[in-house]
Amino acid sequence: MLKELKEFMLKGNVVDMAVWFIFGAAFATVVKSLVANIVMPPIGLLLWKVDFSSLYIALDGKTYESLAMLEEAGAPAIKYGLFINDTVGFLILGTVIFFMIKSINNLKKKEEEKEEEPAKKADDILLLEEIRDALVSKKKK
DSSP states (O other), rough: HHHHHHHHSHHHHHHHHHHHHHHHHHHHHHHHHHHHIIHHHHHHHTSSSOOOOGGGETTTSSOOOHHHHHHHOOOEEOOOOHHHHHHHHHHHHHHHHHHHHHHHHHHHHHHHHHHHHOOOOOOOHHHHHHHHHHHHHHHHH
């Protein structure tokens, strides 16, 4: 059983999957930064200068000047602005992954089509086959 596990872990697919997982985690961090620092500020500016990351509803009934003050007080809150940022990030990440998978599948399809096409035989092979067929037909007569 340990031998099978070792063979499975050392196969290219598992190693490739681990590399892609690490790459995906790093890519998600970049997308989160893209959303928080580049995409959402202009959207917030267009929508009455709203900073989405600072939108919240305090659940203790008190009013706080900022999200930082709310967190410092340890008050419970619904941080729906952060949820909006994360949702936009998810949509961007999902779209990028969709197009990556689609392009990989197209490349695989092209590879499969190339493999299905029979290789063209060389002229000398075709000539030898004609000679063989001619000899076989003479033999039958």
